[in-house]
Amino acid sequence: MEAVGPGVEHLAPGDFVVLAWRAPCGRCRSCLRGRPWYCFDSRNASQKMTLEDGTPLTAAIGIGAFAERCLVAAGQAVKVDPAARPEAAGLVGCGIMAGFGAIVNTARVGRDDTVAVFGCGGVGNAAIHAAALAGARKVIAVDIDRRKLDLARGFGATDLVDSSQVNPVSAVRELTGGFGADVTVEAVGHPEVMKQAFHARDHAGTMVQVGVPNPQMRVDLRMLDFYGRGGTLRPSWYGDCLPSRDFPILVDLYLRGRYDLDRFVSETIALDQVEEAFAKMQRNEVLRSVVVFPDA
Numbered sequence: 001m002e003a004v005g006p007g008v009e010h011l012a013p014g015d016f017v018v019l020a021w022r023a024p025c026g027r028c029r030s031c032l033r034g035r036p037w038y039c040f041d042s043r044n045a046s047q048k049m050t051l052e053d054g055t056p057l058t059a060a061i062g063i064g065a066f067a068e069r070c071l072v073a074a075g076q077a078v079k080v081d082p083a084a085r086p087e088a089a090g091l092v093g094c095g096i097m098a099g100f101g102a103i104v105n106t107a108r109v110g111r112d113d114t115v116a117v118f119g120c121g122g123v124g125n126a127a128i129h130a131a132a133l134a135g136a137r138k139v140i141a142v143d144i145d146r147r148k149l150d151l152a153r154g155f156g157a158t159d160l161v162d163s164s165q166v167n168p169v170s171a172v173r174e175l176t177g178g179f180g181a182d183v184t185v186e187a188v189g190h191p192e193v194m195k196q197a198f199h200a201r202d203h204a205g206t207m208v209q210v211g212v213p214n215p216q217m218r219v220d221l222r223m224l225d226f227y228g229r230g231g232t233l234r235p236s237w238y239g240d241c242l243p244s245r246d247f248p249i250l251v252d253l254y255l256r257g258r259y260d261l262d263r264f265v266s267e268t269i270a271l272d273q274v275e276e277a278f279a280k281m282q283r284n285e286v287l288r289s290v291v292v293f294p295d296a
Contacts, residue, residue, distance in 0.1 A: 001077060008074045016082035018093045018251070020243035021061040023075030037105070037240045043073035063093075066274055068293060078243045080251040087268055087290045088261035091122075092250045094238075095288065096264060099126025099187065100250060101239015102210040103134060107183045111135035116172045116181040117157075118197045120148040122264060122287045123210055124187035125155045131183075132156025133258060140175055142168045142196075145284050154263065163196070172200040180205060189213040195221065203229055210236040268292045 001015040011017070023043040024036035031039050044062035049071050051057065057064065064070050080089060099122070103109045115131040117124050120143040131139045132155070141152035144164040153160060161171040173180050180202035186194045189211030198221065201207050226233075239246075253259035266286035269277050277289035 002069065004074065011074060011077055011079060015077075015079050016084075016086075016089075017077040017079050018089055018243075018247050019063050019065060019070070019072055020076050020078055020093055020247065021063050022238055023073055023243065037242050038237070043075045045071045045073050045076075047071060066271065066291065068271070075244075078247040080248050081255060083255055084251045085262065087265050087292060088254060089251055090290060091261055091264055091288055092247050093243075095122040096126045096261065097241050097243075097246060097250065098210050098236070098239045099123040099128075099185075100130040100259075101241040101246065102185055102187075102208045102236040103127050103130035103183075105240040105246075106208050106210075106234055106236040107185070107206050109134045109136055109183055112137045113182040114138040114140070114176050114202075115183045115185070116140040116142060116161075116176075116197070116200055117152075117185045117187055118142045118163075118168070118193050118200075119187035119211060120145070120152040120157075121187065121284075124148075124185070125152055125264070125287065127185050127187060127210070128152050128157050129155040129259060133253070136183075138175065138181075140172055140181065142172070148284065151287065155260075168196050169200045176202070179203070182206065183208065185210060187211045189217075191217050191219045194219055198233070199225070201229070201231060204231040205229075206232045206234065208234050208236050210239065264288050265290050 001017050003013055004011050024031050024039035025041040025043055028040045048056045109131050113136045115136045117127045120141050128139055139157050140159045141149055141157035142161040142163050143149050149160040159175050161168050180200055182202055182205050184197040184201045184207045186197040186209040197207050254261045264287050268290050271291055280286045
């Protein structure tokens with residue numbers, strides 16, 4: 001934290017913070033009902049940053065963090081324990097929180113639950129790691145990429161399903177006594193994967209969608225399947241997290257050796273290597289590439 005504006009009392013220059021792309025306003029109807037993770041008026045910086053010539057910049061998801069400096073609303077900066085390794089702590093601000101929160105906040109996975117996670121990228125593996133931490137009896141990783149499945153094993157998956165070789169719904173059912181998983185997590189953002197996760201859950205089971213689809217995607221489900229299986233279908237926005245509460249919890253779990261954030265850092269890169277890092281992510285070569293500045 002380099003500087004704070006007038007009226008900011010909970011932060012000071014030099015604080016070690018993780019940035020959140022949502023910051024509950026505390027005043028909208030959702031916040032007032034005690035559900036700030038659904039805030040309908042999330043705070044962002046009201047003053048836009050500009051180029052040297054005065055051209056205004058639009059900060060991606062209210063942060064615009066691919067820069068040496070960024071301007072955010074005070075509520076977006078969450079102070080965490082400075083003992084955490086910066087490269088690892090920075091991941092808490094988005095993908096890790098989404099996967100962790102899908103398990104802990106949205107699905108509320110408990111001991112003896114069975115969980116199947118569809119998609120083993122950064123978000124999916126964050127969910128797998130959280131399910132193992134929560135005490136799930138069985139954590140099934142589903143993906144078409146063997147490398148990602150091998151990574152999932154390291155994050156706590158008890159069983160691996162290569163969906164390029166077998167029917168993933170049948171495989172999950174076979175691994176759960178023929179019933180299906182208590183909780184399934186769709187971490188891809190694709191209609192076909194969502195349908196697989198829907199059909200792979202037990203009767204009255206919970207399906208959580210944390211993968212982000214594109215605006216054109218649609219899902220076609222038989223209404224009888226929806227009605228007849230009962231249970232819960234839930235989207236998970238940002239892991240239904242409250243950053244001021246959940247970021248410090250995740251960092252504390254990391255420092256206690258219970259949640260291995262370091263394992264998610266595939267590489268560290270300079271700012272001018274961002275485009276190639278995106279290409280590596282699209283080729284499924286990395287979980288997360290982390291930008292590190294020389295003076296960090």
